[in-house]
Amino acid sequence: MAGSEERQGLLGDEDDRSLGGGQTAKGPGRPMLAICDPSHLLHRMVVLVLMCFLGFGSYFCYDNPAALQTELLQDLNLNTARFMQLYAWYSWPNVVLCFFGGFLIDRVFGIRVGTIIFSLFVCVGQIIFAAGALVNHFWLMEFGRFIFGIGGESLAVAQNTYAVSWFKGKALNLVFGLQLSMARVGSTVNMNVMGWVYSKVADLVGSPGHTTLGVSLMIASVTCFFSLICALVLGFLDKRAEKILSKEQGKTGEVIKLTDVKDFPFPLWLIFIVCVGYYVAIFPFIGLGQVFFIEKFNFSPAEARAVNSIVYIISAPASPVLGFLVDKTGRNVIWVIIAVITTLAAHMMLAFTFWNPWIAMSLLGVSYSLLACALWPMVAFVVPEHQLGTAYGFMQSIQNLGLALISMAAGAILDSRGYLVLEVFFCICICIALMALIVLYFVDYLRGGDLNLSPSARARLQKVATSDAE
Structure with missing residues (x-):
């Protein structure tokens, strides 16, 4: 969602x-x-x-x-x-x-x-x-x-x-x-x-x-x-x-043309991989989080529900603030890398330590909000405007496909192997997203793209492109 x-x-x-x-009703009268x-x-x-x-x-x-x-x-x-x-x-x-x-x-x-x-x-x-x-x-x-x-x-x-x-x-x-x-x-x-x-x-x-x-x-x-x-x-x-x-x-x-899919550039496919690899380690985990906190940390059901909701609690005020930060600084790829690494650290803390889970879940809430602000706008930087509707539709489609498949896989892993193996599985998904991000960084650098530019540099680049087009 x-x-x-x-x-x-x-x-x-x-x-x-x-x-x-300042407008009033049409026609005569008060x-x-x-x-x-x-x-x-x-x-x-x-x-x-x-x-x-x-x-x-x-x-x-x-x-x-x-x-x-x-x-x-x-x-x-x-x-x-x-x-x-x-x-x-x-x-x-x-x-x-x-x-x-x-x-x-x-x-x-x-x-x-x-x-x-x-x-x-x-x-x-x-x-x-x-x-x-x-x-x-x-x-x-x-x-x-x-x-x-x-x-x-x-x-x-x-x-x-x-x-x-x-x-x-x-x-x-x-x-x-x-x-x-x-x-x-x-x-x-x-x-x-x-x-x-x-x-x-x-x-x-x-x-x-x-x-x-x-x-x-x-x-x-x-x-x-x-x-x-x-x-x-x-x-x-x-x-x-x-x-x-x-x-x-x-x-x-939204103008959807499925024939545009064959023209998607390689960086966009890497963004799709990052999207799926990251989100499948967030929403299925929250879906299974309550029992995890009860069993591993001996929380009461009320405490487990509270810590499980901290990701959403932090996201409410943090999303606009972090969105403003990304708008002002640019460097979208760097911000996404920071978000993915922080999320990986949070999952590793939950998997391999008995530290207070409020710490890891708070990190997860901040990193989730940061990734949302920095990842989704990158699509607009790599595809032309007439393909944006198709690109975003395809991105949401494979995200939902990944969530459906991973939700079933997570349930099966938990039944057969337990929470530790499930957390390792989530860490692997995040590592896949991180590897795709590293490839994206170098591909964008070699192509002279603007995914990692500052706002001022991106504005200059767009101005030059507009003048060339004219």
């Missing part, structure tokens, strides 16, 4: 006069109240709040399995391999939908109807997932996660499209930062609240079990229903603004 949201900070920074302040005027800042702040909560339910429920790992394994009598299928089934539909989500929004549904449809998929998927636990049918839970996955990633695309439509201008990057922070808040609240919800439901029901688990997951679906209400209200406000300001519906700007 992190890929689609983090890359959107690359979008344009042009002014949108139709959304500027001006509208500020909160009712689509051109007024106060009205747009209301829209921004709705945008931020649009994906809250999706991010809250995505890591429900991680927050209730112990309860899922016990109540449904699962092994870890079957447990990780819940994450794999989320990723499978997004191997394909990364290419077609933007097309469906732009050409088929439109942003307003598309957002409502994707929110419905998220809501229905979570309800089916909870119902599967209620009736103790794991296949139904897997089907629910599949439906949930169809809506989850595409809803993130719709959320970003709304942001561009309403805030295209100097505030756009701030808006994307706020949306990303709200996503992390959703994940963090889930990690720290669902265990408490489960215990309260268990007190009411009388004992733990699949019924308690199902009721707890059904309560979590309320957040998805809340996001669906936000989608409905947002669609109404956007339709109203279209009439008042003669504003067109938002477009994703």
